[in-house]
Each structure stands twice: as C-alpha cells, then as structure tokens.
Amino acid sequence: MKLEDAKQQFINSWGAFGTQWGINRTMAQIHALLLISTAPITQDDVMEQLSISRGNVNMNIRDLIGWGLVERVIVSGERKEYFIADKNIWKVATQIIKERKKRELDPMLKLLSQLGNIDDKKEKDAKEFLTVVSDIKKLGSHADTLLDLMVKAEENKFISGVLKIFN
Amino acid sequence: MKLEDAKQQFINSWGAFGTQWGINRTMAQIHALLLISTAPITQDDVMEQLSISRGNVNMNIRDLIGWGLVERVIVSGERKEYFIADKNIWKVATQIIKERKKRELDPMLKLLSQLGNIDDKKEKDAKEFLTVVSDIKKLGSHADTLLDLMVKAEENKFISGVLKIFN
DNA sequence: TTTAATTTTCATTATTTACTGAAAGTTCAA
DNA sequence: TTGAACTTTCAGTAAATAATGAAAATTAAA
Secondary structure: OOHHHHHHHHHHHHHHHHHHOOOOHHHHHHHHHHHOOOOOEOHHHHHHHHOOOHHHHHHHHHHHHHOOOEEEEOOOOOOOOEEEEOOOHHHHHHHHHHHHHHHHHHHHHHHHHHHOOOOOOOOHHHHHHHHHHHHHHHHHHHHHHHHHHHHHHHHOHHHHHHHHHOO | OOHHHHHHHHHHHHHHHHHHOOOOHHHHHHHHHHHOOOOOEOHHHHHHHHOOOHHHHHHHHHHHHHOOOEEEEOOOOOOOOEEEEOOOHHHHHHHHHHHHHHHHHHHHHHHHHHHOOOOOOOOHHHHHHHHHHHHHHHHHHHHHHHHHHHHHHHHOHHHHHHHHHOO
16 A cells, blocks of 8 residues: 555544544544644645645634644744644543543533432432432543543553553 | 423433534433433333434434443333333443444554555655554554453452552 | 234435635734 | 735535434234
8 A cells, every 4th residue: 555545544534533523524634634744734735635725724723723632833934834733642642531521521520410409309200310310420430530540551651550450 | 400400401411412422412312311211211202302203213212222222122011112221321331332442443443454554664754654553553452451441340349449549 | 814003214304514715814024 | 014925714605414204114903
C-alpha cells in the first residue's frame, strides 16, 4: 500500500469512527489530518486536502482547539495562521476523556442527584426508581475513578504495572 | 418533585445524553422507560408514553435487543409481547462496553494493522505516519485491557479493592 | 382453515445536523 | 490610515438521520 493511500484511508476511517461516537465526521477528519501531518498546516491546506469550505474548516478547527487537541502556531515571516495537533496519543486520549467527563458525565451526575429529591420516597414505585437512579450515580462515580486511574497509569509506571497483573 | 415528573425528566435526559454518544434519542428513551418500569410493558405502552409511532418503537426495541439490553417476555394468557430491561446497571454498562468494543474498537484495530503495511517504510514521512498508527493501536489495546478490568472489578472484590487504593 | 390480533417492513416524510460561501470583521504592512 | 491578506460569522442550503403509517407478514385462537 502506498503511503498516500494509507493516509487517506486513515483520515476517512477516523472520520467514520468519530461519527459513531457523536463527533462530527469533518472534525474527526481534520484531527486525523493534523495528526499525520509532519509540519504545521494552514486552513487552506485543510480545505484543499479534505475538499471542504473555508467556513467549515474554521469552525471545526476552533472546536478542536476548544477540546484542547489542536493549537495555533506562528510561523515567522508568515501572515497566515498554522495549526498543529498534539501527536502524543496518550495525551489526546486523556484530553478527550477529561473534556467528555466535564461536558457530559458531570452534568448527568448532577441531574441524577436532583432526581433523588422526590416526594413519597416510601412508595414502592418510588423506591424502585430511586434504586435505578442511585445505581447509575454509583456507576458514574466508578467510571470517574477508573478514568482517573487510566490517566494516572500513563504517568505512573507502578500503577501501570499493577494493572497489568490483572490483565 | 413528583415521581412522575422525575421519571419524565429521567427519560428525556437519558435521551439527550445518548444523543451525545451516538445513540439515537428514541432508543435511549425507550431504554430509560424500561429501566424505570416496575412491570413488563408492551409496544403500545411505549408508543403512548413516548408519543411515538409503532414502527419506531418496533425498530428501536429490536435494536435494544440486539445490544443485549432488553428482552421479550411472555405473559401467560396474553397475546401481546412484553418487554423488560435488565435493571442491573453494572450489567448494562458491561454489555454496552462489550458491544461497542466488538462493533467499533475491534474493526478499528484491524484497520490500523492493515495501514501498517505500507511501501517505503524508511521514508521520513512514512516513519512518522507509522508511529501515529502504532501508538493508536497501543492505546486501543490499553483501553481493551482497562475495560476488561472494569468488568472484572465488578465480579471480583479483590480487584475492586486494589483499584480503590489508587483512587 | 379462517380471521382477527399483533408484529414487521419500508417508501415517504420530517427533523436534525452539517456545510457552503459571501459578507463582515480583523490584522498588519506599507 | 489605507487596503490587501486573512479570519470569522451565519443565513441559507444540502446531506444525513430518524420517524411515520399503512401495507404486508406473521401468529394463534376459534
């Protein structure tokens, strides 16, 4: 397989993969493109490589910056803005985890706490409902712990080693 | 807050939450409804409670069954089919994890393996590309390990205990 | 068997989500 | 301080996704 074909396939598949996880296709593709670009690239480069409009590129790059996955770089002597993605895949993963936790898991846990405050907690129906809500909260906290552990495992050889024992 | 309001809010939020994770809103809502239903319910019950069409209910329930989250039950003396969801939230979580692994992570890892087979592996560009691909593969395997661990932790008090140490 | 109850399918329609491109905004060299 | 280079915004449009509902298929009681 030719390198260029492999790159193209990587970009396409990354896009498709993202879609399944609620990330828009183009955003995932731009991220993929940046991940495999050896040098910083401009909005125009992205437009050309992915055949998409300027507005689309601009908005999605901004989102990627918001996710902490991409940053602007200044190339001296150049007027245009250039962009790069962090190539450390582990950092990418932990960044995504952190953001999704903050944006989605935390609000969900907060909501579940509110739902715990119902009248007539002793009704049979109410009890069952409260059990489900409380179990989901516990699961959320558990996931939280495990995600933190995942982050720590990368930074800490000891933890990483202990985890491997159970593998 | 009234129990009925809380239930309704739970269903709506669960739907919204699902959307963010690439699960269609209605499917998530039906799952939520089943999670908090004390007795088995029919397609007609779902239609009424969520104000959606018969076809919609039918297709989404079938999907939920495909995910291993819902099952048909027969109520003796009744012609209609009834449905229930597993209320054990931990089982729900591990089931979703298993399915997403099988449907998404595994194919992605397979693809990445294929992308490793490029010509001219010694080109500078090629090397960088291969590094990214290989790193993502490693991350995938790592996630795999951790997800398995998450499943085991529920079944095994010892593992669960060790994990808590690092918390 | 018949036939009425129930489930399933899927072409059509509706909704949601994403993209375009031109206009407005910003920046900075001259 | 002008204006060319570049970035950002967003109304309108396109594409993707989900829902409807009526017809076909299936099931099982009579």
